[in-house]
Amino acid sequence: MPAIWGLSKTAASYRQAPRPEVRCDACRFMFPRLAVGGCRYVRGVIGASYTCDQFAPVRSARGSAGPP
Numbered sequence: 001m002p003a004i005w006g007l008s009k010t011a012a013s014y015r016q017a018p019r020p021e022v023r024c025d026a027c028r029f030m031f032p033r034l035a036v037g038g039c040r041y042v043r044g045v046i047g048a049s050y051t052c053d054q055f056a057p058v059r060s061a062r063g064s065a066g067p068p
């Protein structure tokens with residue numbers, strides 16, 4: 001796991017999500033999960049329709065690190 005806010009968008013391969021299942025607003029690290037928000041790992045303003053290499057779905061968050 002990267003450090004909190006440890007990644008630039010370039011380092012995380014932040015990009016437009018190729019499909020809805022991997023969008024930032026379906027990722028456990030986006031907060032708040034609105035059209036525009038922040039991310040636990042990637043610095044800067046995060047758009048809901050983007051994704052990156054650290055994507056992890058909200059629903060498998062149980063038992064893992066990160067906010068509920």
Ligand code: SF4
Binds near residue numbers: 012023028029052055
């Ligand atoms: S997909 Fe990447 S940039 Fe988007 S919220 Fe998840 S970890 Fe952050």
